[in-house]
Amino acid sequence: MVDKYHSSQTMRAPSLSPTSTISLPGLDLSSIPPIAILSAHLKDEEEAKLKETLRQHDAPLTTDVSRANVFIGKVGTKRRAEFELRSRKLVVQELVAVKRAASPIKTVGPPSRKRKLSRTTSSHVAVHEGDSTTEDETVEVSETEDEAPVENQVAPSSSSFKSEKDVRVAPVFDKGSNNDIIWVIKLDWIDACVSAGHLVPLADNLVYKAKVSERPKSLKTRSIKAVFSAVAKTTPTSQTLLATRPHTVQDILDRAKSDVSTTVSKSTYQPQPFRSHGSRRFVGKSFASSNLPAGKSYASHAAHLLQATTSEYEGEDSDIPQPPDWVKKGVKYSCQRFTPANGPNEDFLDQLKKIRTARTLIDDEIGVRAYSTIIASIAAYPYKLSHPREITQLPGCDEKTAVLFVEWKNTGKIQAVEDYGNDEAMKVLRTFYDIWGVGAKTARNFYYNNHWTDLDDIVEFGWNDLDRVQQIGVKYYDEFLVPIPRDEVEQIASVVREFAVRLRDERITVTIVGGYRRGKVASGDVDMIVSHPDLESTAGLVREMVEVLEDVEWITHTLTMNMTNTNRGQHVLPFRSAKGAGVGFDTLDKALVVWQDPTWPTRDRDLAEDSKAKNPNIHRRVDIIIAPWRTVGCAVMGWSGGTTFQRDLRRYAKATKGWKFDSSGIRSRSNGEAISLEGPDGVDGTPEEAERVVFEGLGLEYIPPEYRSTY
Structure with a gap:
């Protein structure tokens, strides 16, 4: 893919590159606020030339974040800009200019129509192991389109510049108040200034503008x-x-x-106080971007x-033992290597998982992906780590990971994890995050906006504001946290199969997937794939099953029922389809339900004494997924691996085959057509055998489910 920054230079021959050492006369950047370079995604030579250009035009270049007001780099979205500022320990609050009417004369009229952005609610209901959207599949909408144009950004004529430098600067970096303001801008702005020979409006080159609430201390280290x-x-x-x-x-x-x-000198840790916007992050001693x-x-x-x-x-x-072949070859996709459930480095991995959880709670998606890659790589390493050199040779790991390992090996702990565990705000966020149906964003809203600190606050002050899934999550909070042993998982699956057979016939298959299939001793919930060799037999099956299981009281609550696959005739959804707009990544029929065994030893006696006697059995979370036989192998594969395994499986399919993989089938990215690895009628065998066919069709060595534990 051609770099946007460089391609823009080649398209405009008369224009000079922002890294050029030759400039048109008249450009003077000395009066702009202190400017810092965001080095992410910049090559060393690009960064060096950019510094040279800024200095040549007398820009007040600084590396001290405590002084900088302007940040320039390869940043295209608000989300990335926020991450860059947060990683530098800048606490900010976005400033959005108010749009004005098109005409100053027309004072009465309909309100301006705002474009609505579709946002995916972050919740445990919408994200499952093996079915999370990866970074290369996320469609990003430019967040700058909705911003109002910065006032007074129309470039004045050259005659209006006079000799006052601040007259040139005011239209571009006008604070409008005494507030400490920062701007995050694209590299193209420098290019435009160099080409014009004077300061030009930021316009579309402004990615993010915010008021600074708190800056880091200036350090000369x-x-x-x-x-x-x-x-x-x-x-x-x-x-x-x-x-x-x-x-x-x-x-x-x-x-x-x-x-x-x-x-x-190291100061004692101070939890972040309540604030309206910028401080909704854990920016303690160890969870900034550098740990x-x-x-x-x-x-x-x-x-x-x-x-x-x-x-x-x-x-x-x-x-140091000789590294395995996948390390020597630099294999980066976890779906190409064997990862056991209980490897030799579980104790160190437990520490890294806690750091990843903290990254999740502060909404650091990039950090979460990075730590997921690190964890998956170390989990696949077959030897007990003894030397930091072993870590630096693993795909996705670097010196920072090695430093954490040395700290843990020398002290038996990682200070970052200790800070996370001792921080009161993080404890509250973790409690809220563990509510079924509540994601990290909602958890932060509960704490920072509503100032709730426990479940009682939610019940007392916000119960009516919760959706039904969240209410059930709060009601059965303690029960849902109790792990489900393997024998109970099997018992639940046997009940599901029994009633599915009654509705269809003995050819019904029920495959337990998720953590159970990977060999976990206990699971957080029960996931199962239900299928049948006849295509018409799986149509509408999920609704019939839920209805009958509710009648006999195995299902106490049905939280989500999805009939997307049945409604489209059980065909694989085309990659590009107008009808499929807005449809989720996994479009199989499914039901997310609350399960409870309706029998207990004293049931008859208890009900005789009290017709409303309470069932003492624990409530469980159960997902029933219906897959057509012709793609059942994809469904079993898509719901059996750890989260990172599934993410890398999709990345691998995209990079090596040009395909889009999900648990409802495989599609070509070039023409959108379905690719039938299992054949038009499916595999003549079991769902597990169909899964092997999918591995083979993808060009992957078959990896048993117990070796897909990438966490």
Whole structure:
């Protein structure tokens, strides 16, 4: 894919590149607010040339986030801009300009019509293992389209500039008040300024504008990037956290230790106070983008972790086992490697999972994906980790991961995890997040907007504002957190099959998927795929099953029933379809229900004494999914792997085959047509055998479900 930034330069021959050292006369950037470069997605040479251009035109370039008001980089969406600011510990509140009427004379008229953006509600009901949309499948809508144009951004004529520099600046970076304002802008703005020879309006190049509520302290410490860059120049053969040669290790430590003396002393952790917008993030000591304690540089942090154990790691390279083939080949997709449920590094992985949970609660999607990749890679590693060099060679892992490993190995804990566990706000968010039907965004809304701190607050002050799924989630909160043992999972599935057979015939198949199929001792809920060799037998089956199971009291509540697959004739949904607009990624018929065993030993006696006697059995969450036989292999495959396994399966299908995979079938991305790996009538065998056919059709080695535990 051609880089948008560079392609824009080649399309306009007369225009000069923003990284060009030759400029038109007249451009003066000295009066713009302090500007900082967002280095993400910028190559080193691109960043160097951009700095050169900014300095040539006297821009007040700074690397100190505590001073910068303008941020420039390859940032295209508000969400990315918010992440970049948050990762730099900037607490901000977005400023949205109010749109004015088209004519200043016309004062009365209909209100302006606002375009509505479709948002997916974040909830545990909408996201399941094996059916989450991945980053390469998310359709992003430009969030700048709804922004009103910045006032006074019409470029004045050259004659109006006079000699006052601030006259040129005001229309572009006009705060309009004494507030501390920041702007996040695209690289194209610099290109436009260079081409015009003077400041031009931000217009569509403005990605995000906000008021700053809190800035980080200014630190004059060296970054770990600078330390490693210096080491790389002298020892290019070693680019991992700990080099094999003792003098290289000592070089890193000496450089890191030199920073310790200039580092601001570590302050005690203070939970974030309630605020309206910008502080809805956990920005404590360790959950900023760099995972570092407040007031510490990465280098000083690494020194603290490594200085006590340098001698321990020296000379250990010979003891490191030979990496498996997937490590040597750099295989990045977890669907191409075997990942057992209980590997040799579960204790370290438990720490990383807690960090990922914290990233989820602060709405850091990029961080969640990164940690998911790291966790899946380490989980597949067949040996007990003993040296940080082992980690840096794993796909998706880097020096930061190795630093966490060294900290954990040396101290038995990770400070980031300790901070997360001790933070009161995070405890509350985790409680709300565990409510069935409540996602991270809703949990933050409960806490930061409504100031609720426990379940009693929700019941007392917000019960009527909850949807039905959330009300059930609160009502059975404690019960839903109790794991379901394997024998109970099997018993529930046997009941479902019994009634499905009554409705159809003995050829009905019920395949338990999810964590149970991966070999988990206990599951959070029960997922099962129901199918039948005759296509007409699966049409409408989910509704009939729910009705009969409700009548006999196995199902106490039906929270969601989806008949999408039946309504479209059980055909695979085309990749591009007007009728399919807005349809979810997995479009199989399904029902999400609350399950309870209607029998108990003293039932008859209890009901004789009290006709409203309460059933003492625990409530369970059960998902019943109906799959047509011709795509049952895709359904079983799509609901059996861990979350990262399924994400990578979709990425693999897209990258290597040009296909779009989901549990209701496979489609071509080029023409949208369905691809029948299982044949037009399905496989003549079991659903498990059909799944093997799908693996083969995708060009993948078959991986047993117990080796798909990517978490």
